[in-house]
Amino acid sequence: MPNRNVISLNTLISGYVKSGDLVTARQLFDGMYARTTVTWTILIGGYANRGYPLDAFKLYVDMYRSMTMLDSVTFATLLSGFNNNDCMYQVIQVHAHVLKMGFSSARAVCNTLLGCYCKCHCLDLALRLFNEMSERDSVTYNAMITGYAIVELNEEAADLFLTMQKMGFRPSEFTFTAVLSAAVGLGDIIFGKQLHGFVVKTNFIWNVFVSNALLDFYSKHDHVKEAEKLFHEMTEIDGVSCNIIITGHAREGNYERSLKLFQDLQGTKFDRNNFPFSTMLSIAAYTLNLEMGRQIHSQCIVTTASSELQVGNALLDMYARCGRFEEANLIFQSLSHEDTVPWTAVISALVQTGYHEKGLDVFIKMRREHVNPDQATFSSILRATASLASLSLGRQLHSLVYRSGYFSNVFCGSALLDMYSKCGSMRDAINAFQEMTERNIVSWNAMISAYAQNGDGYGTIGLFEEMVSEGLCPDPVSFLNVLTACSHCGLVDQGIRYFNSITKLYHMEPRREHYVTMIDILCRSGRFGQAKKLMSEMPFNPDEIMLSSILNSCRIHKNQELAKEVAEQLFKMEVRDASAYVNMSNIYAEAGQWDKVAVVKKAMRERGLKKPPAYSWVEINHKMHIFSANDKSHPRWEDIRRKIESLSMRMEEEGYRPDTSCTLHNWDEDTRAECLKYHSERIAIAFALISTPEGSPILVMKNLRACSDCHAAIKIISKYNEFPRKRNYKSMAMMSVKQIYIENSEEIDSHDAVISPVNDVNLMFEIFKYAKYVGMKQTFRLVVRGITCNMINVLKGACGVREGDWSNNPSQDAIKIAYSAAICVKEVDGVCQVAREFSPLDNSPPPGFGSQERSFHLVGNANISPTVTLIVDGAWESKDCRAGIGWCFYSLDTANSLGGAARACFALSAFQAELQACLFGLKMALQRGYSRVLLHTD
Structure with a gap:
């Protein structure tokens, strides 16, 4: 080049930078005798844009030391390369230089700096800079909204978006992608649909990036139908669009649709390296489709996608789930x-x-x-x-x-x-x-599931309602847990109400598993007509799980006609589970149709199906002991056998009669009854009883469902084995309450039986159930301290909250509080004068409430026999609590599903040991002739 002036060299350096040849660009730069601001900025931008932010910063320091004039473009170019926490120190230094050099009013510099802080997850400094900026534009708001969305401050992102609209700034494609990302985290489908309408109104629906953000929003909110509709309406789609819709269908379990879309994707010209291989491998893993997984694996090798960590992990998972552990181990060895x-x-x-x-x-x-x-x-x-x-x-x-x-x-x-x-x-x-x-929706769902798995229907419903009252929107898993609890506990009406609320209140489409559980609820209660109607209305065909559930209910309710119809559909499927055949065989056997039993068993043999053997296990001293039916291999078998015989004799004294329908029907009655005694769970229970100290909890697990006879037997075993083993709790309870009364200079009435501690709603239900079981007619007196939201919600669920009641209308608090005061006057005899002095809308606690000493004073001096003596300590100062008590009494008055003995308020959080102590105390009180029972919450 004859005239190597600065401008021509800058052009050369810029060309090498754009082509990615930073080495040659640096050589030219180092050979220059005179450099301008543009020269430095070009090379700084090259390092920053190519992912070398620290080299860019080092070059910037050299520029600063060379006394070359800095401008706003230099700062903006340098800052554009800082996008993670590792660069936080450098960003702060550059920010200091921006202030020192007088560029703090340069909007472009501040916007870039704001974006750096957001990308580095430093929202406090970003917000401070945002508030200090004298001039803002749409880029400013975009950066801040994106920052909020990155750290999942979704409400703040949505609020700032609304503020941006009020300020008159026009949103850009970056605005919509950021706020739609926040909408995903918010879980607010209505807000997302409003954004969709705004996107259409502002004519951004044509933009593929905005449309992809909308696709992602709908697919992650289980609205795949809307996502599919949008996908077909898009004027332009790219590989990301296809990936989102494929993943959305996979998340919903629509594997066939995902596979069809993936096959269509392969016929496009999109970059194969960006295909959703990990999603397709997950589908192969879930469906145990090894052939499909291997085909996807071959494509991963061709496109070099198999070297990606996410794809490698998906391959590993697919091979392992399909039982190909050798291939899985090879994949594992290839990974770090x-x-x-x-x-x-x-x-x-x-x-x-x-x-x-x-x-x-x-x-x-x-x-x-x-x-x-x-x-x-x-x-x-x-x-x-x-x-x-x-x-x-x-x-x-x-x-x-x-x-x-x-x-x-x-x-x-x-x-x-x-x-x-x-x-x-x-x-x-x-x-x-x-x-x-x-806590998020996942943790709430886990706790709701815990109540459901342990057979506590009212506790499940109560916690679900508490979650909703905390402002969380239930997801499909939440509803599945509630429906499962309703199924196991026979809460049919509540199950129907919650199933209907999925669409009516929360505007979601029920999934297949929701229909399966709802049909199980109806069939368990014998409502086969409603179940068939629901099956005809659901948007997909019944599957193996659904039909097997119906068949099992048909066996229980002896509905042989429907059982045959369901069995025919099941036998046409590729059923992997033998339980359907076993159920149908039992139905025919109970009807004495042995020829049909033989046909069913022949079909099982032809398909190679066998009923898996049942076994139970129990952990004793950190060692697992596993038992199968009639298992005599344990070293302590003779001790176990003697314990089983002893248990059987006690059970017969309690009125137990074996349900021989749970055994083979071609045996005589005595043989079938003898066989029931040696089911695996009963052997495990007997072994645990002889191997653990009295008072120890026993946990027995089984790989299959326990039969109805074992359910009945275990209830009786628990009843007469566990009460005597809790004497230590009973004596401690009596002592603790007496000490409290003595400290407050009060004495317990000699006709009061004191049972403590009681601080769980489920425990209270069990106590009242037991009281009805033994025919108890005495009056209950209840002291309740520390009332909580969960207790109120459990009562709402127990009493059948209807749509439109106070639970969904927070504006009615004043009415609830007033009702609370009125009902206390009417129902709670022990504190009626106190309640009359109480102004419902006054925040101050009424006389006699809010103090432990006063509470016990009232109980000690209440010389009456009320339906309920209600003393509330501590939490009564809250308006919400007063409203909640009003709600409790309202529910019990209008929907008293628990019977007259249950006119009481409950408290929260008890454990199994306390339950047994309370029930034992109640039993002793009845035997000793106490006229009243005081249930004291600890």
């Missing part, structure tokens, strides 16, 4: 062993395929390799512990989670809740839930 993700993928795959012990072995090996587990690892290994029902191991893992700093993580916390609930320790589950510093 220092990374947590591959280890977690192996553990997760083993756990999900039922190899829980192997999953634990891999976890132990992972710890020995000094690889630190993350939240996903703990979630998987806790799931394995839950499946094994090993409470001692679960508590060790709880300690490890705490030491590792993941206890505050909502996913680990939720896994802990699930583990404790499946191990039968609701006390630990409740404690873990209450100790969680952060």
Whole structure:
């Protein structure tokens, strides 16, 4: 070049920078004798844009030291390369230079600086800069909205978007993508649809980036129909659009549609390296489609996508779930062993395929390799512990989670809740839930599921209502948990109400599993006509699970006609489970149609189906003991047999009669009754009773559903075995209440039986049920302290809250409070004069309430026999609490589903030991002839 002036060299350097040849560009730069601001800025931009922010900063420092004049373009170019926390120190230094050099009023510089702080997750400095800016434009708001969305401050992002509109700034494509990302986190479908309308109104629907953000919003909110409609209306689609809609259908379980869209995607010219291979591998894993998984694997190899960590983990998961552990091990060996993700993928795959012990072995090996587990690892290994029902191991893992700093993580916390609930320790589950510093829909769902799994229908409904009152919008899992609880507890009307609310109140489409559970609710209660009507209205064909559920209910209700119809549909499917055949065989056997029994069993043999053997296990002294039916292999078999015989004799004294329909029908009656005694769960219970001290809780797990006879037997065994073993609790309870009364200079009436501690709504239900069971006619006197929102919601669920009642109309608080005062005057005899002095809308606590001393004084001096004596301590100062008490009494007055004996208010959080203590105390009170029973909350 004859005349190498600065301008021509700048052009050359710019060309090399744009082509990515930073080495040659730097050589030209170093060879220049005179450099201008433009020269420095071009090379700084080259380093910044190519992912070398620290080199760009070093060059900027050299520029600053060379006394070259800086301008706003230099700062904006440099700052554009800082996009993670590693650059935070450099961003702050540049910010100081911006202030020192007088560029703090330059809007372009401040906008870029604001974007840096947001990308570095430093929202406090970003917000401070935003508030200090004298001039703002749409770019400013876009950066701040994006920053809020990145750190999931979704409400703040939505509010700022609305402020931006009020200020008159026109949104851009970046605005919409950011606020739609926030809308995903908010879980507000109405807000998202409003944004959709605004996108159309402002003519941004043609923009593929905005349309993709809308697609993502709808697919993540389980509105795949709207996403599919939008997908077909888009004027332009790209690979991202296809990936979103494919993943959305996969998330909904529409695997066939996902596969069809993926096949269509392969015929396009989009970059194959960006195809959703990990999603398709997940589909292959869920459907156990090894052939499909291998085909996807071959495409991953061709496109080099298999080298990506996410795809590699998906391959590992697919092969492991399909039982191809050799291939899974090869994939694992090709991945970095220092990374947590591959280890977690192996553990997760083993756990999900039922190899829980192997999953634990891999976890132990992972710890020995000094690889630190993350939240996903703990979630998987806790799931394995839950499946094994090993409470001692679960508590060790709880300690490890705490030491590792993941206890505050909502996913680990939720896994802990699930583990404790499946191990039968609701006390630990409740404690873990209450100790969680952060709760989201996942943690609430885990706790709701815990109540559902432990057969507490009212507790499940109450916690669901409390979650809603906290402002969280239930998701499909929330409704599935509630419907499951309603199914197991026979709460048919409540189940119908919650199923209908999915569409009517929350504007969601019920999933297949919701229909399955709802049909199970109807069939269990014998409402086969309603179940068939619902099946005809649902948007998909009945599957194996649904039909098997109906068939089981047909057996219970002896509906042979419908059973035949359902069985014919089942036998046409590729049924992998033998339970449908077994149920149909039992139905025919009960009807004496042995020729048809033979036909069903022949069909089982032809399809190679066998009923899996039932076995139960119990953990004693950190060792698992596994039993099968009629299992005589245990070293202590003779002791177990004697205990079983002893239990059988006691059960007969209690009126137990064996349900021989649960055994083979071609045996005589005596043989069938004898066979029932040696079911696996009864052997495990007998072994646990002879191997544990009195008072120890017993947790027996079984791989299959327990038969109805074992259910009945276990109830009776629990009744007469556990009451005498709780004497220590009874004496402690009596002592604690007496001490409180003595401290307050009051004496317990000699005709009062004191049962304590009672602080759980479920416990109260059990007490009242037991009182009705033994024919108790005496009056209850109840002291309630520390009333909570959960207690109120449980009562609402128990009494059947109807749509349109106070629960959904917070503006009626004043009415509820007034009703509370009026009902106290009417119903609570012990405090009627106090209640009359109480002004419903006055925030100050009424006389006699809010003090433990006054509360016990009132109880001690209430010389009456009321329906209920209600003393509320502490929480009465809250208007919400007063309104809640009014609601409780209103519900009990208008929908007294628990009977006359249950006219009372309840409190929260009790545990199994307290339940047994209270029931034992109640039984003793009846035997000793007490005329009144005081239930005291601790």
